[in-house]
Amino acid sequence: MRHSVDAGLFGQTAHSPSFFELSRTLGEHGQQLVDFCIPCNPYFPTPEMFDELANNLEMVLKFYPSDADTIAGQLARVLGLNPATIAMSNGSTELITWMDHLWFHSSVAIPIPTFGRWTDQPMETGKRVDMFPLREIDGFALNLDAYVRFIRERGSRVAVLCNPNNPDGGYIARRDIIRFMDELTDLDLVVIDESFIDFVDAEHSPSVAHEASIRPNVVVLKSLGKNFGLHGIRFGYLVANPGLAGKMRKTLPKWNLNSLAEAVVFMLRDHAGEYQQSLELLARDRYAMGMLLSRVPELTVYPSQGNFLLVKLAPGIDGTEMRDHLIERHQVFIRECGNKLGMSNRFVRLVVRPQQDVVRLVDGIHGYLHPQWDDELSRRRDAHRSA
DSSP states (O other), X not given: OOOOOOGGGGGSSSSOOXXXXXXXXXXXXXXXXXXXXSOOOTTSSOHHHHHHHHHTHHHHHHSOOOOHHHHHHHHHHHHTXXXXXXXXXXXXXXXHHHHHHHHOSSEEEEEESSOTHHHHHHHHTTOEEEEEEOOGGGTTOOOHHHHHHHHHHHTOSEEEEESSOTXXXXXXXXXXXXXXXXXXXXXXXEEEEOTTGGGOXXXXXXXXXXXXXXXXXXXXXXXXXXXXXXXXXXXXXXXXXXXXXXXXXHHSOTTOSOHHHHHHHHHGGGGHHHHHHHHHHHHHHHHHHHHHHHTXXXXXXXXXXXXXXXXXXXXXXXXXXXXXXXXXXXOEEEEEOTTSTTOOTTEEEXXXXXXXXXXXXXXXXXXXXXXXXXXXXXXXXXXXXXO
């Protein structure tokens, strides 16, 4: 069944429209939308945790939250970090904004493609953004030595590195990230964006957060929303030495976190086991999804350590048309990457989801590539409804 979508929604910014915005345009069919666009964790929080939040919803909505230091202190205890080394924010993009205002004085280096706010935010405030292109021929892998040479040649004063990277999921080993940080101690700031680090299974304990807390110019960025798939709550944090973290805490509003964020943070200690299990299930799904997509001859699937997969479409396939087809005919929402710097609309990013959702995605892709397949699927659905 076809449901028209306002194509203008996808041309307004360098990011995808929100799930709410898109589902509203679909009307009643928006409730059937399967989201392969926004990175999530389908296994956490657990249904029991959502029930607990629902039972406390009236209290959460009626009363003021605690101040940010109280909530951050609890998060530090759960994570085993010194409270003086973290600062919590209303989403990781709030921290990107304030890092730009506080510490990006003239220029910043960033590999592309990557998360758009790392290039957009400093450009909006007049900074020079030195973009280091990741090459498709290399599978978008980042050569750290080449990146350091680029930083030196350009004279960049801030260096950013996302690990794993978004949208390709490329991962750099922890020991190499530490070497990278130590080679750039003379810069104003080195930022390691670890928004997707919890999904890595290539090595044990891949984060460099503890190392950042004892270095003079390193900040590690984290996103709880991406880890838990709770983007609506808006909570992120950074880890740095007490001087840098303290400056960020003093800059942020005292009550910059909402009561839902506080409720979730105080639930984490009792649900650490479920969270770890969710990561294991997601790694399993990532492998299975990659295998299933790789069987489609027109798709090239890149290896990923994130909770998403980057896919290249064969020549002649328009990712924008396929995105619209999947929404209109199958109520499947994907991230077409044509508006990402360093990419084209022959690339799409697909969030890892459970098998039943992936089957629906693959059926939709087959339907776009082979219209007769789509017509047969429609006949089967109609027959099922009338049975």
